[in-house]
Amino acid sequence: MADFVDRRYAAVQSMAQQNLISPDQPAVGIVDLEAIRDQIESLNWAFASIPDTMHMVACKSVTLVPLLRFLADQGMGCEVASPGEFAMAEAAGFPADRIVLDSPAKTLAEIRHCLTVGAAMNIDSYQEMARVERLREEIDTASVIGVRVNPVVGSGSIGEMSTATTTTKFGIPLIDEASREELVDAIAARPWITQLHVHSGSQGIPLELAAEGISRIVALAESVNEKVGRQQIVRLDIGGGLSVNFTSDEITPTYHDYADVIEKTAPELFSGKYTVLTEFGRSLLAKAGSIATIIEYTKKVGQRDFAIGHAGAQTATRTVFMPKSWPLRVSAFQGDGTPSRTENRIQDLAGPCCFSGDMIGREYVIPELAPGDIALIHDTGAYYFSTPFAYNALPRIPVYAYTVDDAGEVTWTTIRRQQTIAEILAEAGEDVRLEVPAPAGS
Ligand SMILES: Cc1ncc(COP(=O)(O)O)c(C=O)c1O
Secondary structure (H helix, E strand, O other), X not given: OOOHHHHHHHHHHHHHHOOOOEOOEOEEEEEEHHHHHHXXXXXXXXXXXXXXXXXXEEXXXXXXXXXXXXXXXXXXXXXXXXXXXXXXXXXXXXXXXXXXXXXXXXXXXHHHHHHHHOOEEEEOOHHHHHHHHHHHHHOOOOOOEEEEEEOOOOOOOXXXXXXXXXXXXXXXXXXXXXXXXXXXXXXXXXXXXXXXXXXXXXXXXXXXXXXXXXXHHHHHHHHHHHHHXXXXXXXXXXXXXXXXXXXXXXXXXXXXXXXXXXXXXXXHHHOOOOEEEEEEOHXXXXXXXXXXXXXXXXEEEOOEEEXXXXXXXXXXXXXXXXXXXXXOOEEEEOOOOOEOOOOEEEEEEEOOOOOOOOEEEEEEEEEOOOOOOEEEEOOOOOOOOOOXXXXXXXXXXXXXXXXXXXXXXXXXXXXXXXXXXXXXHHHOOOOOOOOOOOOOOO
């Protein structure tokens, strides 16, 4: 089925008919594989004029091995930022030379593993540069080694997601001309550093600001190459960070929009001189995913109408804690998965957690929800159902992938089962008994 909105309608109906959402499993994540494939295709097209590219998915946006495996099968690479993410990328089948390790706190063991298997890495600080230099004497490595640069171009609309300011922990900053020269000298003195990396932030970063950050690392690469009199820097990793439109089903900005702005600001990136790497997460996956929740109760509180469901901070953590920065759209369905036909009403959608702020959003103008209906929370395919928060010992919600054929038939694959109560108890140390020695003389 061609259109991802039509596929979503078919999926919600099928999900209800097949009892994938039920009183025993009242909050469910669903993901449209064709929508992901379409985004990969548009990413490939947008940068197709660059002769050598490697597009990676940012693992943090989708820490689910079957989805990572699907992305590996589509020819993507994987950007990882912890030992767990590295293990997931390896389990998903990404070859080592298509994995890049970024993190501001890489341990000796992590760096050793990365160099041993031959994955690439981006050094985040001068101390880490010294550590990698020492380890390279011990380990005969095929790893491409880069440096993450903070281009200090400023903040986007969400301060917490901006990484190119004077107050961020990431990368080696280009604070002034002296710091720039120091970095050029440090890289020029280490011919094994052949890649530069920039990621100016995620969500809320204007295209022009991100492109300016990229143009600063292109200029830095040119300075290093000029200084050593040959092309030492051969790869440029331009990070991810393309914002997602959470206000409608329209995909905007597109990868093409971004590539156009980058080409105007940093034309050398498209010259063919450099291999170009990208690390997108949210823009690849957000629109492919939704969270469905059964409405358990509705109630009136003064003038407000509340619908209380089962998706809250345990799966929509960012939205619940920072509602102004991360608003989500909601649609109303009947219990059988068909769109609700009741009159529109202004309603607040609450989650199950025991704190007042556990709200998916307020003042939605949607068909009136009743107990047993389904609320669908849109654009949650990145960083939401894959990144649970264990508050109130709520289970990790199940996640299913779907495809829809031309006849509207939906095929489901289980990506992750709902966590069981037995698993929650085991993780909570069910078998451990604590004792304090009896006081002496008692
Ligand atoms: C280094 C790095 N690369 C890529 C990404 C992915 O960003 P986004 O999901 O906004 O594309 C992140 C997100 O935090 C990041 O820190």
